[in-house]
Amino acid sequence: MIRPLHRWAGLGAALILSVTALSGAALSLYPAAGALSAVPLPDISAGQLAATLQDSVPGLEEIRVSAAGGITAYAFQDGAALRWTVDGATGEILAPAERSALQLWLTNLHRSLFLGDAGRLVVVAASLAMLALTLSGLALTARRLGGWSRLLAPARGPLSRRLHLDLARLGGAALALSALTGIWLAAGTFGLLPETGMPGFVAGGAPAMSPAAMTALRDLPLADLRQLTFPRPGSAGDVFTLRTVAGTGYIDPASGQMLAWTARGWADRLGDLAMMLHTGRGAAVLGLLLGLAALTVPVLGLTGLAQQAGRRPAGAAGRRVRAVAPEAADTILLVGSEGGTTWGFAERLRAALTRAGSSVHVGPMSGFAPERYLRAQRILILAATSGDGDAPGSAQGFLDRVGSLGKAPAAPFAVLGFGDSAFPAFCGYAEKVRAAARAAGWAELMAPARVDRQSPQDFARWVRALADRLGIALDLLPASAGPEPVRLRLVSRRDYGAEVQAPTAILRFALPRRSLWQRLAGGGFGPFLAGDLLAVLPEGDSRPRYYSLASGSSDGFAEICVRKHPGGLCSGQLMDLEPGDSVAAVLRPNPAFHAGKDEAPLILIGAGTGIGPLAGFARGNRALRPLHLYFGARAPESDLLFGEDLVQWQKDGRLASVATAFSRTADRAYVQDLLRRDADRVAALVSQGARIMVCGGRDMARGVAEALEDILDPAGAALVRLKAEGRYVEDVY
Structure with missing residues (x-):
């Protein structure tokens, strides 16, 4: 039983384990480099540091102190999120605290293989395989060498076998520790560990006092601080959120007193230990040792495969269907x-x-x-x-x-x-x-x-x-069942269009929880991106109606824009929903209408409810890619969907520009008129590699295409070329 377990766990996970091990070994260098450049923390209180940084860092939102002693300040200035390393003694900004592109790339590869939640689950499965491999490998080694008492005896046999045994004995314990701590951290990511609750509290309403004078911060040594989040400016009732090595609490900015405190539970302490052991943060030497052990994984895989070469299974249980060339x-x-x-x-x-x-x-x-x-x-x-x-x-x-x-x-x-x-x-x-x-x-x-x-x-x-x-008989087997519809509960709605006799709403639904089995099996309401489709099944009809999603699953909700059509069964039912009501729906991928992850500018063109996925692209534009939105509606006071959001996203830099056209105002205009007005800029953006994404009614899309043909090439060849290159895409209805 042990040998088949070891063989198939190794063969099945060899490639993934090699990728995660090598990327983990590379990542182990970063905590070591940080430890070499770290300076001792000053002997001051957390309150003194907070007061100093509050004066020297405009827009300060948060302070973090790492286990290795690094201090990072997070701020929001002029619509941009900033992160700085600071000198704790003087409060002086030292340099931008940005991780390198290589470190981010390695981290994403190590944690999820660039596949999101599905990739994380694959890595967890590989970690379980690693744990099984190390335990079964040690048992096999002891058996081969004559018992546990001879576990360190010299190995004999072919070079591949000796190298395999020696490396396994040398790094087996470290690999088991890395696998076990990685599984624990993943369990926390997927919400499988108990969480410590916080008691309720009521904050005062008086002006904030200096952090240096707050009792809760004045007596806290800086070395014990892990994170301090400041109240949002102008937000009545907001508080300081404090996290230390001992627990988490909330501080009243008016009195400086602790409003609520919860000590760290056993799961939190184990999580900290697992983080230190797995990443080397706060224990750089241990991290380097684990990194060195990880380097043995590809060699163990190759030597293991070499030992399996030439072996044939005892029998064939079935025949695999091969693709026909x-x-x-x-x-x-x-x-x-x-x-x-x-x-x-x-x-x-x-x-x-x-x-x-x-x-x-x-x-x-x-x-x-x-x-x-x-x-x-x-x-x-x-x-x-x-x-x-x-x-x-x-x-x-x-x-x-x-x-x-x-x-x-x-x-x-x-x-x-x-x-x-x-x-x-x-x-x-x-x-x-x-x-x-x-x-x-x-x-x-x-x-x-x-x-x-x-x-x-x-x-x-x-x-x-x-x-x-x-002249043959073709027997069609029944179609396999599609995904089971999921009930989505409405949590909020924003209504528009009543003044122009076009009732429209932005409907936001809560995402149903997915069990661990559903994540493993790919079931339930899975991950999605803005631009994918929500197939809603109305009551009394099995034919789905499709709505473009204005959010991604990372936003934590599913949002669509709906306009009520006269006699429309599905739109009528959706428009009658109240918070707490639910509908049956399934996801349908729409990969041709995704924003993508490159840095090329996007020209987003939509009208009416067609702004849905375009708004989702803006919401998810955390990298501040240049997005230029052209949006058409009837009147600004009635159906300017996402109006407040558009203003905020432009301030945040998620939208580089916003141009609106209204068809029922004195200055009657449509989106194609805006494009012609900005012809030079549109042509320049396209020449810089911009993609054009159009969403809305067919008449609008036809007018947009005609305008772009006039702007880019009177012969129309440019638009044809853009379509062929995938740089001009439509989602029209």
Whole structure:
């Protein structure tokens, strides 16, 4: 039992463990470097330091003192968040306290593999594997060497075995300690550890006194301080929040007395110990030793793999289904999908064709390569439509490839379009595909068909027609169940538009908690980004209605903008919601309409409820990327959605500029008028690599496209190029 556990834990987690170990070893150098440059803390009270920094650092919000003795001041000045290292004795600002880009990169790699919560769970699983590996490895080593009493005896055998055993004995305890402390820290991140509650209190309302005179701070040695957060200026009833090595409390700024205090519990103390042992903060030498031990992990992985080389399993429990290469397939199945739904239909078709004896290659339309389809007898194209008849994400460049064909493929094609008949360009991209193929002289296998709103009946009807055309039986298995709807509870709403007979609301829903199992299995209401879609299922109808999300899961809520449509079932039900009510909904990814993480400027253009995802991009713009918003509404006093937020985001630097147009005022204007007014600036931003993102009604989007064609290139080629490069995207309705 021990040997299989050790073997499969090692083989399954070798790569991830090597990545986390090497990044952890690199990170262990930073606490050591900080310890070498650290200076002793002055023998003063926390109150003296707070008073000194309050006078020398404008906009001071928080002071932190690390276990190694470093002092950092956090401030907010002129709309920018600043962080400084300071001299505790003089209060003098020494330098900006910014972690290097490399350190941030290593930290994200080490903690989550750049995959957010899912990556954290993968790292936790790898840490559990590491713990299992070290314990089982020590047991196997003792068995191999003749018992626990001979655990330190010299190893014999091939070099790979000796090196594996020696490194395991040398670093095993340190690796087990790193894994155990990492698991503990992750448990705290996911809220699995008990939290210490705070008693209630009432703060005074008199003007704040100097921190140096406050009893709670005057008698506190600076070495015991960990964090002091100042009250927000002008916020009545706000207090000082104090965290020390002994506990957490709140201080009345008027009297300087402690209003409430809670001593650190056992989980807090263990958390501090785990942080020190895992990161080396406050124990730099130990951190370096753990870092050195981590360097053995890749070597242990390689030597372990070397010992497994040549070994064969005793028997085969089953046969793995292998992907069919395009050169070997008689059926090529190309998929153009935006949110992933069309891939599900493609998989059902692939399985049916395979059961009928066909060899099927499945790939994205963007990977269209007819020169590789050596044995193909048919090419089946399942194409969804994005925006106003545009190519979906996995079909970019397909039309250009077809248009440049010197010779049409010998295998005939068939097109099945996917879309929503509520939109004017229903299956518009599929029609463009068919027209381009016919213009290239490509023979058509059968008449095209369309699937409306993911209808399984429409799909099954086309599959039966395909089976008749091929003269074979195609048996479609039932579609796998989609994600279970989740009940979302409304926590707040902001109403607009009553004055112009267009009731509109910003609805904010609480995020349901996800259990640890749901996180591991990818279930529940998972992570999302602004621009993804919330599929709401109204009462009395199973067909979902899609709303663009104006928030990301990191904001802690799901927010959408809704306008009530006459006779609209879903919009009517949403507009009738009161805080505490709930709706059924599921998430649908919309990766083509994400802001992305690069630093290129964004030109955001929207009207009405189309501002939803654009507001979400601004809210999440903590890196202060240049975002330029053009927003159209009816009147400023009735339906300027997110009006107060836009002002604040511009002050914070999350929005570089905001331009608004109102269609029901004396100066009647639309967003396309604003673009023409700012033609020079828009052209300059595009030349600097800016992306353009448009969200709102189709008429608005059409007017915006015409304005941009006039601004960028009278022939319209520039806009076509931007679309092909993914620098012009739309989310229209």
